[in-house]
Amino acid sequence: MTHAMPISERYTTIVAGAGPAGVLAAYHAAAKGPVLLAESMSLPRYKSCGGMLHHHTLRTLSQYGEIPEDIVLSPRTVRFRYHDWDRRVLKPTDLEFLNVDRARFDEWLTTLLPSNVELVGNCTLRDVTQDGDSVRASLRVDGADIDVTCDNLIGADGGRSQVRRSLGVASTATYVTLQDFVKLEGPIEPYFDCIYMRDIGDEYAYSYVVPKGDVAIVGSVYYPRTKRPWEKQDLTLDILRSALPELGESVSREAAAALYLRSRADVVPGKGRVLLTGEAGGFMSPSSGEGISYAVNSGRLAGLAVAQGDAADALAAYTSLTADIRANLFRKMRWLPVMESAVGKVVAGFVPTPIVSKVTQGL
Ligand SMILES: Cc1cc2nc3c(=O)[nH]c(=O)nc-3n(C[C@H](O)[C@H](O)[C@H](O)COP(=O)(O)OP(=O)(O)OC[C@H]3O[C@@H](n4cnc5c(N)ncnc54)[C@H](O)[C@@H]3O)c2cc1C
Structure with missing residues (x-):
């Protein structure tokens, strides 16, 4: 009460x-x-959150009742996709998330x-x-x-x-996270796209794009003590829009922190x-x-x-x-040291998609 x-x-x-x-x-x-x-x-x-519920969350919450449909957004589910932006390598996986409105x-x-x-x-x-x-x-x-x-x-x-x-x-210590809610000028694929690009510099970890009804979240994660993350986010959005014109203007932007364990x-x-x-x-x-x-x-x-x-x-x-x-x-x-190294990111691009899919189930 x-x-x-x-x-x-x-x-x-x-x-x-x-x-x-x-x-x-x-x-x-x-x-x-x-x-x-x-x-x-x-x-x-x-x-501030991507609002993606992992099957471990759904399994635990099934003991307490059904997740109401009115908190679920379109597309209902999104699958994790590894995206090496510079090499244009895409690795769709079987890891699926329920796509919800986090506040609701x-x-x-x-x-x-x-x-x-x-x-x-x-x-x-x-x-x-x-x-x-x-x-x-x-x-x-x-x-x-x-x-x-x-x-x-x-x-x-x-x-x-x-x-x-x-x-x-x-x-x-905490990562700095920024999320833009951008208007969608057209449909984008039903993926939680996790994007790695080199142009943003060493303080940048990765970005993600996920459709949420008539908007999409474009989020980025920066290592602790990153300087001017807002400028880096502007640059990231420009780069993403050059290949994804469906990402329209930003309706809002929010900053938050996530554990750097x-x-x-x-x-x-x-x-x-x-x-x-x-x-x-x-x-x-x-x-x-x-x-x-x-x-x-x-x-x-x-x-x-x-x-x-x-x-x-x-x-x-x-x-x-x-x-x-x-x-x-x-x-x-x-x-983590392997996953975050430049070599690790390059190697991930050559790993067969079914193996990337299997590995991400455990992340
Ligand atoms: C940008 C971003 C995107 C994310 N996306 C996802 C995702 O898609 N899927 C996913 O699984 N996880 C995601 N996460 C992680 C997830 O949001 C958190 O791990 C999760 O919310 C942690 O839950 P919690 O209850 O521990 O803490 P929180 O959800 O942070 O709740 C803590 C609460 O404590 C309150 N509080 C703080 N200080 C005090 C105080 N002194 N007294 C009383 N109250 C206080 C705060 O106001 C807050 O409401 C994301 C995180 C970020 C930052």
Whole structure:
């Protein structure tokens, strides 16, 4: 249920951040007692995103209900295609995504919450302290400062997590991402085209184009501390339009950040009675940038860990439950130096399409 203010001074669990990780964590933690789900944005929140749902996301969410058709955009599904722009090499794969409106998807997730979860917007977690018995969260709600306590706190507050910082855990570096929503002057193919081009320079990782109804998202990802990414995005759009005239004028542009995961130390399940989930804990694919499946899966496990026993044991339970996800992340990290090298990108162009297709299933 949505509230303007927390109605209590004590909860069984407080969850910071109402993204997919936070909503799934709150959903399951509610089995143990009342939950405060604090979201710093006004509701419904908005997250810059491609809105492509991986089959791992769909498999997890099938336990909670059908994804409503009115959040799905045209084309309904898009397939991943590797695109070496300079060599004009295209490798379509079998990796398919459901193409949704991300804002409506996030809003739908909150409708699944049970009635003992209080969802409060404009509620920013500013600090977390803990002793052996409880956790205290300092919140700012609509300009007022309040303190609320709980048995466990779950930090699901994204890639720039304040909860993580309050625990004294180093933040993860972040890519700079820019997304333009461009008008479509004609149909484009139903692919999530992942494009590599050399003209944009070393600070540029890749771009992607994906049709979303009568617009397309043209997104680009830049390495941390990239200078003048807006100019680089203008140049990228010019280059793309030279071969894809269907990409019309840009209706809007947004900047965001995505985790730049390179070390095992970036993935941290939490400390004491505080659990970190989704991007806050470093749970996101380091190789593809796909993050929603990691958010829903780690969020779900954080909620289950809190619900299943003594509050003091929740972190140990969560650490054990997420062992497979962390092993999967570490495996992907090992491949990154090869995938990102100039040689790796050239070699990818010569790898037979069925093999590229098989490899991308694991990214
Ligand atoms: C440009 C871009 C495109 C992407 N495209 C895709 C895609 O197509 N498919 C895919 O699977 N993944 C994609 N991702 C990744 C995906 O969006 C994220 O990994 C996913 O949203 C992470 O979920 P989360 O719940 O951990 O965090 P978030 O969705 O970031 O949610 C965190 C929430 O916490 C709130 N918050 C922050 N600080 C506080 C605080 N102090 N107190 C209270 N609340 C706070 C924020 O307002 C936010 O609502 C993309 C990411 C970017 C940047």
